Structure formats: structure tokens, C-alpha cells
Amino acid sequence: MTRTRGIARPQTSPSADDVARLAVSTVIFSLRRRPGDELPTLVLPLVPRTRDPFAGLWALPGGWLDGQESLDAAASRTLAETTALTPSYLEQLYAFGAVDRSPTRVVSIVYWALLRADEVDASAADAPENVEWFAAASLPRLAFDHNDIVDYALWRLRNKVGYSRIAHGLLPDRFTLADLREVNEAILGRRLDPANFRRQVENSGTLIPTDDFRTGSHRPARLYTYNRDVELADRGPLDMH
Amino acid sequence: MTRTRGIARPQTSPSADDVARLAVSTVIFSLRRRPGDELPTLVLPLVPRTRDPFAGLWALPGGWLDGQESLDAAASRTLAETTALTPSYLEQLYAFGAVDRSPTRVVSIVYWALLRADEVDASAADAPENVEWFAAASLPRLAFDHNDIVDYALWRLRNKVGYSRIAHGLLPDRFTLADLREVNEAILGRRLDPANFRRQVENSGTLIPTDDFRTGSHRPARLYTYNRDVELADRGPLDMH
Numbered sequence: 043m044t045r046t047r048g049i050a051r052p053q054t055s056p057s058a059d060d061v062a063r064l065a066v067s068t069v070i071f072s073l074r075r076r077p078g079d080e081l082p083t084l085v086l087p088l089v090p091r092t093r094d095p096f097a098g099l100w101a102l103p104g105g106w107l108d109g110q111e112s113l114d115a116a117a118s119r120t121l122a123e124t125t126a127l128t129p130s131y132l133e134q135l136y137a138f139g140a141v142d143r144s145p146t147r148v149v150s151i152v153y154w155a156l157l158r159a160d161e162v163d164a165s166a167a168d169a170p171e172n173v174e175w176f177a178a179a180s181l182p183r184l185a186f187d188h189n190d191i192v193d194y195a196l197w198r199l200r201n202k203v204g205y206s207r208i209a210h211g212l213l214p215d216r217f218t219l220a221d222l223r224e225v226n227e228a229i230l231g232r233r234l235d236p237a238n239f240r241r242q243v244e245n246s247g248t249l250i251p252t253d254d255f256r257t258g259s260h261r262p263a264r265l266y267t268y269n270r271d272v273e274l275a276d277r278g279p280l281d282m283h
Numbered sequence: 284m285t286r287t288r289g290i291a292r293p294q295t296s297p298s299a300d301d302v303a304r305l306a307v308s309t310v311i312f313s314l315r316r317r318p319g320d321e322l323p324t325l326v327l328p329l330v331p332r333t334r335d336p337f338a339g340l341w342a343l344p345g346g347w348l349d350g351q352e353s354l355d356a357a358a359s360r361t362l363a364e365t366t367a368l369t370p371s372y373l374e375q376l377y378a379f380g381a382v383d384r385s386p387t388r389v390v391s392i393v394y395w396a397l398l399r400a401d402e403v404d405a406s407a408a409d410a411p412e413n414v415e416w417f418a419a420a421s422l423p424r425l426a427f428d429h430n431d432i433v434d435y436a437l438w439r440l441r442n443k444v445g446y447s448r449i450a451h452g453l454l455p456d457r458f459t460l461a462d463l464r465e466v467n468e469a470i471l472g473r474r475l476d477p478a479n480f481r482r483q484v485e486n487s488g489t490l491i492p493t494d495d496f497r498t499g500s501h502r503p504a505r506l507y508t509y510n511r512d513v514e515l516a517d518r519g520p521l522d523m524h
Binding site (some may be wrong): 061062063064106107108109110111112113134136137139140141147149151190193194197278279280 | 434
């Protein structure tokens with residue numbers, strides 16, 4: 043051991059004090075439709091910073107990694123502590139580690155999940171009062187690099203709807219093709235041609251038609267359900283751990 | 284500040300000493316064909332551990348994060364220091380943080396890249412003597428959870444060849460469809476039907492045919508080049524930073 047300015051430093055590995063601390067943050071996307079809205083809005087929960095750095099600004103839910111928990115567990119715990127949200131599955135999104143993203147060196151492992159409005163509503167009574175949901179497309183200036191993190195999550199989400207079943211995370215068990223199209227439209231921020239969309243979905247093999255229809259003010263619409271043979275989030279070998 | 288067993292601990296955030304240290308590791312895939320091989324083999328470089336934990340076992344190239352460098356920079360630096368390899372682009376793969384992956388708590392941010400054989404050969408003279416290339420499909424027991432990390436990287440690579448241009452990272456500027464098919468076959472570990480493969484590639488819009496042909500012992504084969512309008516690795520908003 044050598045000593046530099048009073049700090050014990052092993053020679054073969056850095057003292058963690060002068061390198062980086064590890065935090066986890068979470069981007070939770072949901073859809074909210076206000077009366078009169080043509081399309082639902084993609085929203086996410088934020089919590090206000092109560093101390094520096096960035097006191098008073100809004101930030102993604104999160105916290106410090108605990109020494110005795112995995113990264114996944116830390117993401118679930120800090121999300122529950124700050125928002126009372128408990129998604130069944132959080133996916134690791136990206137590790138953000140720019141040197142200047144915080145006054146002290148902090149690397150944040152960011153997770154994300156999609157939640158249906160009824161899942162959000164179910165935990166609303168337990169949510170701390172300071173949690174607020176914001177439209178993802180028009181956020182205020184956030185703490186740290188959290189605007190960049192949300193931009194990246196939005197980009198990944200919009201890319202992923204093209205080749206995966208991710209939009210289904212925002213739908214109930216049974217839904218119409220119009221419901222599914224609307225979720226895709228809300229994520230992409232633009233209208234999709236109904237006939238083209240129906241053709242793509244029917245060719246994808248990800249949906250199973252049921253014998254039931256939704257009736258109401260429009261003509262009856264067939265209800266579909268997920269093809270459970272196709273994984274919602276295929277993590278490959280990671281699922282073994 | 285409170286003091287516990289002589290270690291200064293701030294009250295509002297954990298001391299990094301008792302949480303986790305941050306390391307970076309890199310999975311570099313290349314293809315190697317030995318005389319007589321029907322297909323090239325997917326290979327990756329490993330370095331032997333010279334000290335505990337896991338002294339004597341092979342491990343992925345990597346090292347500790349330095350306090351004044353980004354995660355990307357740390358990955359490039361530690362890869363160059365241990366293997367002399369300097370890929371033009373390293374992509375972040377995943378952060379591995381299981382509590383028991385090392386005797387002390389270490390979270391590893393893993394990067395990956397694909398390198399052509401000639402790129403590997405160009406740096407071979409500078410490579411430390413202890414670097415060895417192993418067939419990805421038949422690795423020995425590696426240090427830490429590095430076998431799991433390679434399995435995950437292989438799974439991602441095999442998935443990605445289906446919807447991205449990633450296989451081109453293993454090809455020269457101009458190549459035949461047979462060259463491209465062979466790279467895909469080596470990654471997937473199985474033969475592909477030449478006619479189906481040709482049809483898929485021609486429909487994908489990712490290749491541009493040149494007016495040149497490769498001649499030799501077989502009938503002349505047209506040379507193709509990349510469509511540079513399609514990004515090799517589209518990182519979206521991350522490319523702004």
C-alpha cells in the first residue's frame with residue numbers, strides 16, 4: 043500500500059473513492075389519455091431533487107447501489123422506494139458514465155419498463171406525493187444527464203416497436219388491432235395506415251385471434267391475445283441467472 | 284459524517300469502498316480460417332490472470348475504470364493495453380453486476396466489437412505475448428462470470444445478424460455474396476441456403492453491387508460494397524455525445 047494525501051491506495055486496483063460511485067435509475071413509460079385527446083400520450087414518472095446537485099430539478103427515480111444486491115434488484119428497490127411502482131420485469135437499458143454528468147463521479151446503470159395505465163393506477167395510492175408524471179416529448183430541464191437518458195430510451199423504444207412485441211407491455215390481455223395500432227402510434231408519434239398495419243401484424247405471427255368481439259358505438263372489432271410462444275422480452279442467456 | 288471502523292462515511296450516500304468497484308471488459312470477435320477448414324471459426328482474444336482471484340485462468344481483456352475517463356474511453360484504453368487491439372468503434376453490450384461474480388464486489392461494463400482478420404494481424408506485432416485467441420464455441424473455464432458474458436455476447440451477435448448490418452464488421456470493403464453468407468454461417472454455426480440468402484440480402488437494401496467481379500478457380504462472382512446510407516451501428520442519440 044502507498045499513501046497519497048492521507049488516502050490508503052492499493053497499488054493493483056484503484057481506490058473506489060477516487061473513481062466512481064454506482065447508481066441505478068429507471069425510465070418507466072406508460073400511456074395516458076386525457077378526455078378529448080386524439081391519441082394517448084407517452085408519459086413517465088419523475089421525482090424532484092431535494093438536495094444538491096440539481097436541487098429543485100426533476101430527476102428519474104433511482105438511488106445508490108447497495109453492496110448486497112444485484113443491479114436488477116437495486117433498480118427494482120429504488121423504483122419502489124421512490125414511486126411505489128413494481129413492474130414485473132425491468133430491462134437494463136444502458137450504463138451512462140460521462141465524466142462530467144455529475145459534480146462527483148457517478149456511473150448510472152439505467153433500467154426501463156413499460157406499464158399499463160391500470161398497473162400505474164393500482165400503485166397510485168402508495169406513491170409518494172412528490173411523484174409526478176410528465177409527457178415524454180415535452181420534459182422540463184432535468185437533473186444530471188437525465189434528458190439525454192430519456193431521449194435514448196425513447197429512441198430505443200421507437201426502434202424496438204419495429205421488430206419486437208414491446209408495445210404489448212402497454213396493452214391488456216385482450217385487445218383489438220385498433221388498440222395495438224394506437225399504442226404504436228403513440229410511441230412513434232405519428233398515425234399509421236390501418237390496412238398496412240393490419241397486414242404487418244397478421245404476418246408477424248405474434249398475435250392469436252380470439253372468437254370474441256368488442257361491440258359498442260362502432261362495428262364489432264375482433265379481440266386478439268398474445269402468442270405466448272413468442273417471448274415479450276427475450277434476454278437469451280441472461281434469463282438463466 | 285460518521286466514522287465506522289476508521290472509514291469516513293458520508294451519511295447520504297454510500298462509501299464506495301463497501302459497495303462496488305467499476306471495471307470494463309471487452310469481447311472482440313473475429314473470424315479465423317485454418318487450412319482445410321470448411322467454415323471460418325469465430326474467435327476471441329483472452330489474457331491469463333496473473334493474480335488472484337482466478338490466477339491462472341483465462342479472462343476477457345479489461346481493467347479498472349479511471350476517474351477521469353468515460354466508460355467508452357476506459358474500454359478502449361484497457362483493450363489496447365492488454366491486447367494492442369484498437370477497433371475504431373466499441374459498442375456497449377451490458378453491465379454485469381451479480382453480487383457473487385467476484386470475491387470483492389465488482390460491476391463490469393462490457394463492450395464488444397467485431398474485427399476483420401487483417402485488422403487483428405495489423406496489431407499482432409504489438410500484442411503482449413500472453414494474448415491468445417480461442418474459438419468462441421469451445422472456451423475453457425474462464426475467470427469470474429466471463430463464460431456467461433461470452434455466451435450473452437454470442438447470443439446478441441446471432442440475434443443481430445438477423446436485422447442489422449453487423450456481419451459487415453467482419454468483411455473487407457468489397458466482397459462477394461458468398462463471402463457475406465460465409466460470415467453469417469460462421470456466426471450462426473450452420474449452413475444457409477445460397478438462393479434464399481441471396482434473395483434476402485438483395486431485398487434488404489444494405490448492399491450496392493459494383494461493376495467488378497472476382498475471378499479465379501470458380502465462375503466470376505460479383506463484388507458488392509456497403510450502402511453507406513445505412514449505419515453499421517446506429518446508436519441514435521448516443522452518437523451526439
